[in-house]
Amino acid sequence: MRNRFLIRVTVVVMTACIALAVALVSAQAPGYRAPRTPDGKPNLNGIWQAINTANFDIEAHSAGPSPVLELGASGAVPGGLGVVEGGVLPYRPEALTKRNENRANRLKLDPEVKCYLPGVPRAVYQPFPFQILQSQKHIMMIHEYAGAVRTVYMTDPVEAPADSWMGWSNGRWEGETLVVDTKGFNDLSWFDRSGNFHSDALHVVERFTPRSADTINYEATIEDPKVFTRPFKMSMPLYRRVEPNAQILEFRCVEFVEDLLYGHLRKQQSK
Amino acid sequence: MKMRIPGALVIVCFASIAVAAQAPAHKVSRTPDGQPDLQGFWSNATYTPLERPDNVTKEFYTPDEAVAAEKAAAARESAETEPGTVADVHYDFTQFGLDRSQATLARSLRTSLIVDPKNGKLPPVTAEGKRILAARAEQAKRLGGRWDSAQSNQLDDRCLIMAGPGPPMMDAAYNSNYQIVQSPGYVMILTEMIHDVRIIPLDPSTGSGSPRAESRGDGRLNAPTQVRQWMGVSRGRWEGETLVIETTNFNGKNPLRGSTENMKVVERLRRVSEDVIEYNFTVEDKSMWERPWSAESVMRKTNGPLFEHACHEGNYGLYNTLVGARLEEKQAAEAAPKKDSK
Numbered sequence: 001m002r003n004r005f006l007i008r009v010t011v012v013v014m015t016a017c018i019a020l021a022v023a024l025v026s027a028q029a030p031g032y033r034a035p036r037t038p039d040g041k042p043n044l045n046g047i048w049q050a051i052n053t054a055n056f057d058i059e060a061h062s063a064g065p066s067p068v069l070e071l072g073a074s075g076a077v078p079g080g081l082g083v084v085e086g087g088v089l090p091y092r093p094e095a096l097t098k099r100n101e102n103r104a105n106r107l108k109l110d111p112e113v114k115c116y117l118p119g120v121p122r123a124v125y126q127p128f129p130f131q132i133l134q135s136q137k138h139i140m141m142i143h144e145y146a147g148a149v150r151t152v153y154m155t156d157p158v159e160a161p162a163d164s165w166m167g168w169s170n171g172r173w174e175g176e177t178l179v180v181d182t183k184g185f186n187d188l189s190w191f192d193r194s195g196n197f198h199s200d201a202l203h204v205v206e207r208f209t210p211r212s213a214d215t216i217n218y219e220a221t222i223e224d225p226k227v228f229t230r231p232f233k234m235s236m237p238l239y240r241r242v243e244p245n246a247q248i249l250e251f252r253c254v255e256f257v258e259d260l261l262y263g264h265l266r267k268q269q270s271k
Numbered sequence: 272m273k274m275r276i277p278g279a280l281v282i283v284c285f286a287s288i289a290v291a292a293q294a295p296a297h298k299v300s301r302t303p304d305g306q307p308d309l310q311g312f313w314s315n316a317t318y319t320p321l322e323r324p325d326n327v328t329k330e331f332y333t334p335d336e337a338v339a340a341e342k343a344a345a346a347r348e349s350a351e352t353e354p355g356t357v358a359d360v361h362y363d364f365t366q367f368g369l370d371r372s373q374a375t376l377a378r379s380l381r382t383s384l385i386v387d388p389k390n391g392k393l394p395p396v397t398a399e400g401k402r403i404l405a406a407r408a409e410q411a412k413r414l415g416g417r418w419d420s421a422q423s424n425q426l427d428d429r430c431l432i433m434a435g436p437g438p439p440m441m442d443a444a445y446n447s448n449y450q451i452v453q454s455p456g457y458v459m460i461l462t463e464m465i466h467d468v469r470i471i472p473l474d475p476s477t478g479s480g481s482p483r484a485e486s487r488g489d490g491r492l493n494a495p496t497q498v499r500q501w502m503g504v505s506r507g508r509w510e511g512e513t514l515v516i517e518t519t520n521f522n523g524k525n526p527l528r529g530s531t532e533n534m535k536v537v538e539r540l541r542r543v544s545e546d547v548i549e550y551n552f553t554v555e556d557k558s559m560w561e562r563p564w565s566a567e568s569v570m571r572k573t574n575g576p577l578f579e580h581a582c583h584e585g586n587y588g589l590y591n592t593l594v595g596a597r598l599e600e601k602q603a604a605e606a607a608p609k610k611d612s613k
Contacts, residue, residue, distance in 0.1 A: 250502065
């Protein structure tokens with residue numbers, strides 16, 4: 001009896017010690033406190049950009065040739081270690097078949113080729129800068145590519161009134177972290193140039209955690225039960241564009257794709 | 272679409288504009304970093320034309336006349352087209368977007384947005400301007416008929432840019448809605464037509480009260496002259512309660528009537544009440560107009576949120592009309608030899 005009592009006490013004490021240790025470690029884990037905005041929130045204002053190959057393929061991949069012969073090495077795909085936790089996307093079998101078809105017909109099907117809005121999270125890791133602009137009510141995420149833009153509602157949450165390319169985003173602060181919850185997507189955007197896709201059941205929860213004056217830890221948890229067997233997470237650092245003249249320029253690409261999309265419908269010149 | 276708003280109410284609205292103009296200065300609240308607060312959702316939907324109609328000689332309507340002018344303009348806009356005619360083939364804007372009869376109207380008693388020149392009309396076009404307009408007409412002719420190619424269509428049919436974002440920002444016929452967000456050192460204006468974003472860095476020397484240390488890479492330095500954009504490159508500053516935005520570096524394709532890449536636009540935004548921002552602008556373009564011209568309008572508070580106007584992604588109209596035009600040509604070509612053989 002006494003032994004059993006001692007064991008029980010020991011277990012309780014040890015559990016308490018472990019809990020305390022975990023609490024201490026996790027309290028120290030962030031290690032970085034961001035400067036504050038005038039209203040006391042972590043200051044994420046600035047122009048940011050991912051530096052990786054996720055826009056080519058969010059999974060790990062070897063270098064490969066350009067899909068367009070004329071572009072040669074300038075259009076070739078650099079290798080990448082992938083940004084998906086666990087390395088491989090948890091596709092449902094039929095969805096994996098569709099991904100592979102997408103990949104095989106990438107030039108015809110990738111919405112990026114047609115200058116369509118990039119969706120989320122792809123907008124964040126396309127090879128273009130984006131600007132975070134913080135106010136108390138709304139945080140804007142303004143992307144250079146195709147003028148894609150998101151309003152993150154911080155105090156007046158919205159429920160998606162209609163499906164959209166960039167979704168409808170509500171945000172909240174968890175300590176140093178900006179958490180953005182986005183729903184209300186259509187099923188038309190892709191995650192990358194390799195055909196990785198989602199359905200209109202997509203739900204994205206992103207975490208922006210400052211890790212130094214000029215870097216952010218970015219995480220996106222993707223949930224889409226129509227396409228994936230379980231939620232998965234991707235993560236990457238975002239880097240501040242520190243050039244003193246850094247700014248978001250126009251990339252109004254509609255004009256650049258008109259011949260691609262409509263050229264075959266041009267009136268034939270009479271000979 | 273019929274106007275469902277009672278005329279008496281409209282008169283009260285116009286009358287209140289006249290009163291508001293004489294009221295003492297509105298005390299504008301401040302953002303946490305000390306800027307006058309312009310944030311929220313705004314509409315500049317108006318029936319007031321840029322240029323004064325030929326048959327109008329005065330600068331302001333009476334409230335009664337303003338109601339009549341608005342009704343006449345609304346009637347023209349909603350005029351029924353004859354079923355079965357080409358003119359009848361168009362979107363029903365009352366269904367497809369919020370047309371002006373359903374929008375928050377930014378009313379004013381002005382007979383034209385242009386206030387300078389005094390006659391409410393654009394200044395005369397320069398000799399250089401006439402050459403430029405002739406060259407553009409020549410180029411449009413080379414592109415052929417409207418349905419010969421995507422490029423021979425108008426900018427809005429191509430989903431390239433609409434009238435909304437400007438600068439200067441103007442009524443876009445429907446969805447003339449804006450969202451203004453301010454952060455330390457910046458003012459951002461999102462235009463619903465067609466999700467165009469204006470990021471306006473503020474001059475730190477004009478006391479917007481912005482902490483600058485964290486805002487590295489904030490684009491306050493001028494852009495090189497080689498950088499040419501549809502919406503130009505904008506820089507802002509606070510002059511007391513007024514936000515002044517100067518924009519240059521246009522690419523000459525901005526939809527503002529005839530403007531060239533040498534255009535400079537100076538806009539002034541001042542919140543005169545909880546619900547109204549006065550919006551004035553001056554356009555200078557020596558390549559097109561003999562002298563600068565100025566206009567005055569208002570932005571009125573409206574309800575959010577803004578919707579995503581993914582125009583290009585859903586541009587079936589352009590695609591289908593091109594398909595239709597090619598089909599008609601094919602049918603005509605097939606019909607032609609038959610006639611000959613008879």
